[in-house]
C-alpha cells in the first residue's frame with residue numbers, strides 16, 4: 001500500500017475508528033471484512049474508505065462491502081477495490097464447513113470403496129449363476145440410489161453367498177447410512193429396527209456378519225437369545 005493511499009483514506013475512516021494516532025496502517029488493522037455485501041443495482045454508491053463516487057458524475061460503487069471495527073463495532077461500506085485491503089475473520093462456522101467438506105469427501109470415498117467391494121462380490125454370484133444378469137444390475141443400481149440394501153436384499157444375497165462359502169463378504173453389504181427411503185417407502189413405514197426384529201432366526205444368522213454389535217444384541221435380547 002502506498003502512502004498516497006493512507007493519506008487519502010485516513011480522513012474518511014479515522015472519525016469512525018478507535019485509534020486516533022498518525023499510523024493509518026495501525027488504524028486499518030481495527031477493521032475486518034464481515035462478508036456482507038449490498039447490491040445497489042447501479043454505480044451510485046460512495047466508498048466510505050476512499051470516497052470514490054463522491055465527485056464523479058454518475059460514477060460510483062455498485063457493491064457496498066461492509067467492514068466492521070472490532071472495538072466500537074462501527075460499520076463502514078466500501079467498494080470492491082477497497083475491500084481488498086481487509087481480511088475476513090475465520091469463524092467457527094467456517095471451520096465447521098471445512099470439517100463437513102472433509103467428512104463428506106471421506107464418506108464418498110468410503111462409499112466408492114464399498115461399491116467396488118459389493119460389485120466384485122455380486123459378480124462372483126453372477127458368474128456362479130446364483131444371480132442372473134438382470135438382478136446383478138438391479139442390485140448395483142439400487143445401491144447407487146439408496147446407498148444401502150433392504151433387509152430382503154440382504155437375506156437373498158447372504159443365502160447365495162453361503163452356498164459358495166463366502167458369508168464373510170456380507171460385511172460389505174450393510175452401509176451404516178441405510179437410507180430412510182428404504183424404511184419409509186419400500187417397507188410400509190416400518191423402521192429398520194422393526195424389520196430386523198421380524199427376521200427369522202436363520203435369516204438373522206445369515207445377515208449377522210453385516211449387523212453392528214448393538215443390532216445383534218438388540219435382536220438377541222428381543223428373541224430371548226440372551227439376557
Ligand SMILES: [Zn+2]
Nearest residue numbers: 047050079082
Ligand atoms: Zn474505495
